[in-house]
Amino acid sequence: MLRHFSLNAEALYKSLILLGFSAFLFLLVKSNNIIYYINPRFVKLTEAAAVLILLMFLAQAGSSLRRTSGAHSCRRYGHGINKLTFLPFVITLLMAFLLPNNALDPSMADNKGMNLGARPAPSGRYSPTPAVQENAPNAQTDNSNANNQGYAAQAQSLVRSKIDELQKAGLIKVTEDNFTLVTNEVNIYPEQYVGKEITMLGFVLKEKKFSAEQFGLARYVITCCSADAMPDGFICEYKNAAHFKEGDWLNIRGTIQLGKYEGNTVPIIKVAAFSKVPAPQNPYIYPVYY
Amino acid sequence: MMVINMKKKAITLLFLLLSAYIAWHLLKFLPNITWSDFLNFKTVFLSIIIEALPFLLIGVLVSALLQNFFSEETIRKFLPGNRILNILLAGFLGIVFPVCECGIVPVARGLVSKGVPLYSAITFMLAAPIINPVVASSTAVAFGANPEMVWFRLGLAFFVSFAAGYLLSFWFDGREVKWGAAQDDFGCGCGHAHYDHHHHLPSAFTAKIFYTLHSASDEFFDMGKYLIIGSALAALAQTFVPRDIILNVGHHSLASIASMMTFAFGISVCSSADAFIAASFAGNFTAGSLLAFMVFGPMIDIKNILMMLNAFQARFVAVLIIIVSLLVAVSTYLINFAAVGGASDC
Known part of the structure; x- marks a missing residue:
């Protein structure tokens, strides 16, 4: 019987590529290297995609072994397989499997520009409330609930209480969980935090406009995938800042002071x-927005 | 057949020339591309693809389901006969049917193949990536300081997609669609397929599922290559073009709008993330330009255009881009002029 079947080359190429993509996504999720590419709250979607691609692989593999007589004979002439169409997929798979998985290098922050300018304060509000946000490195949240009124109010009061905590604390410890909360709050209302001690982990950024004693300490904030990575953090001052190389990871301890950057009043950490x-296992910050 | 092949070859050639030109420029400006630059490029490139894949899959699956499970009559029953009502409905469809811009082109083509007027499908294609609950809430969070930006974004997106669909309805009649793999049964490409539909299918449900998966995967290859090429171009732009080249115009009204639109076109980020990028420019850019970024980007960007060129005739795509660009630029300029909106008081 088997000799009545012949391989359909196009469906065979397609099924091999689909298998490759499915395997790539599965391995990425399994090894947890996926966190270098996308915000973990989308991992479920990636898993679903891997399953779907696997099903599509089965459908293609089935028809690659299809009997070539009958309705499909037209495939053999009319138009040949254009192998060039598969080139983008093959190159993508080669890059995915052959190159090491790595997080964005700090050198790219130069292109993106650090978010250091004075940030606009919320207008028309009686009390200082930043954008309602907070980080949770591995939280899986449901976006569809984001509009829910009661939920939003609850989140609002949660953020409120975290900010109260910040204002009372003598020492602000910046962690992965409160990173964007602190950078937003302190950058918007620097005068309220002058004199407080702060500890923070981040990589060194140098900008042309910095003085010799200044450097930026930042981390990438990833909303969806690393294509939208924005470096976020603080300007720091240290007398031997020239010794720091761009991309060095530092744990610092210092006090918040007021300074000027491009004509705006900004917080500056005196180190x-x-x-x-060494660079942390997971270098990115994933904000979860309520 | 020959003509189509020539056209395809010409487009590929044009595309290769364009990429060579861009690459040449990049090499001239940056003589030292390091290994870590290349790895960064790879990370951004793969991350766009990984992020977009589920949405592209939803798109091709919906298109294949439309093809295999719905008849033209069923869909026609739901459509209002009136042209304006038809376009209005298309503009709000995204609320119940949120599809990101990575997967919307195959859905739009699938709708047209099932008898939905081209202009309505285009309005849906432009509106759905913005006018949906996910994007609205992410914009609201990003612009927590200026909540009115959400309404401006949604309103403007609706206006642009409605006006574009209405204008197109006078100039094009639906013959500008190129049928793809999902519309040809089984992707034979023999030309007979969409005339006598399902000529060799049993009507069993499982068989339908199999054919749905099959045509979805054919369309996945059809559209996916453009997604990949578009992602590569966007990743190149992100890795090697410093942002201040386009973004040092800030407060000048028209220039800021033009540069923000170029920026949105080039970086091709997802419509649920772009509000955060826009918000980070809030201090230094006009409100109109931020709106232009958030409305134009999801409608037209590199990877989107390549997929559109695959689904529609080049002339049609060109007219669509011109209409959308003009509508966005003029309306955001008027918004700047009227100085409504949040960022002006920052």
């Missing part, structure tokens, strides 16, 4: 102590 550390 008292620092230690060089």
